[in-house]
Amino acid sequence: MKLVVQVKLLPSPEHAAALEATLRACNRAAGYVATIAHEKGVKDRNGLQKLLYAEVKATFGLSAQPAVRVVKKVVDAYATLAAQARAGLLGKTTSQRYRKAMSGPVVFRPEAAQPFDDRCLSWQADARTVSIWTVDGRMRGIRYTGSADQLKVLDQYRKGEWDLVQRRGTWFLIATCDLPEPEVSEPVDFIGVDRGIVNLATTSYAVNYQGRGLTRHRAWCARKRAELQKKRTRSATRRLARRTHKEQRHATHVNHKISKEIVSVAQRTGRGIAVEELDGIRERVRLRRNQRGTFSSWPFHQLGQHLAYKARQAGVAFLEVDAHHTSQRCPRCGHTEKANRPTRDDFSCRRCGLAGPSDVVAGVNVRDRARSAWAFVTMPVPTTPA
Structure with a gap:
């Protein structure tokens, strides 16, 4: 059974600066790899790695394993885009959305999540710290926290990739853990x-x-969206996007x-x-x-x-x-x-x-x-x- 585990990092200002620089460097590299992949039509992992591995390391200051993760990140992004196109999630092939998505390279935001594996990241469960590779060197002793249940799952089933994520100045490590499937008990009713x-x-x-509370919250969000849409400024657009995500999180919290x-x-x-x-x-x-x-x-x-x-x-x-x-x-x-x-x-x-x-x-x-x-x-x- 798959379970997403999220832990919150508590980095010092020095560690936070290094993590941010790492995310930006990795996403610049991913953007470059995505552009070359689109221009040359090479979107498989082996082909891209042979073509760009050495260049990515030298140009963007990445070590061996982060460079490999960047290439795989690009390959996964193109695979996801192709799957969405096949499933019709981008609209018809003649639609503007489809043409826009397929005509150019995949774009990565400067703060987009970056995957790390066990060669780039190590855990010290007893001390509640983690060691992470960055462009400024290995950062050790970064404290982390989380719910008791998730930390227990982390200790027992930790393996594979982790995504380093920054959300409004807060840092997280997110992974999908594979737990054993519990046996379903025979229900009495x-x-x-x-x-x-x-x-x-x-x-x-x-x-x-x-659902009255959720309905009132959504009505209030709808009024705020209408006010922001009338302004038609860049600041209002950014606030509108944040408001939409906040409304979605509220509904998810209620369902949980x-x-x-x-x-x-x-x-x-x-x-x-x-x-x-x-x-x-x-x-x-x-x-x-x-x-x-x-x-x-x-x-x-x-x-x-x-x-x-x-x-x-x-x-x-x-x-x-x-x-x-x-x-x-x-x-x-x-x-x-x-x-x-x-x-x-x-x-x-x-x-x-x-x-x-x-x-x-x-x-x-x-x-x-x-x-x-x-x-x-x-x-x-x-x-x-x-």
Whole structure:
């Protein structure tokens, strides 16, 4: 199982200056390599390394291993660009975005992340320090910190590449660790989770995670964006980009909190987690004009991803079930009708009279479908007689 581990560096001013100079030198070298690769049409690792390895070392003051990392960084960037083009993420081949992306070399920002391996970077776990190669020489004794869980994972599964990242003057080392897959325990029952806009998540045991705070935050961000867009200055553009990233981080934080609590309850009670399969919902649903902005920014997919990976990490069963009519079907008698949901928040069965919050009813239906699906999945395969 893959897990991203992030540790925060606490460098001295001297160390920070050396790290910044290193990032800038490596990204200048990467930009040069990307330009030559585009001009000569050489984008494989062996070809680029033979062509530019010695020149990169001599021109940009890099030692052997950082020069190799720079070449690989460029190769990976072109491979990612080609994959995006094949998947249609850059639009049609005749679109302006596609032509702009494919007509020139890949560009690296001066502060873009730089990968390091164990030859460029070494850890001293007992002292909580790290030693990193820089253009000013080896910098030793750089302190680092992080959450207890991540530092434990770091000590046990540290290997491979690390990315050196600077975010607004703060330094981080980020890596993807490969953890052993925990065994999924047999669930005694399931927690059904209904995802929505007004209520971000509602469980089958009637716990409701409201989205009012996130909606108010996004409305406030929308007003700020409108104010900045009216100014049309370079400063306003930079602030607009920062505001967008801040809004995304806020939504991610909310989803992390919700998913962590649900998985914790499931793990403590021995239950599994079930959610609706909502892939392709944006293509299936027709919206009024005033709903499009809210619906397009609905972070339901990310919440499902957080629930899935946290459940795997905790050894909790996770299922996606059919989403059709979960809020219109009566969980007691099975009657399904649009009139069962007279308002967005209310459910009232036209046949048996069962009434309650519509989101809770949807969560119960998701739970019931997960019970049936799990019984089918875990059913022993019959053996045919010889």
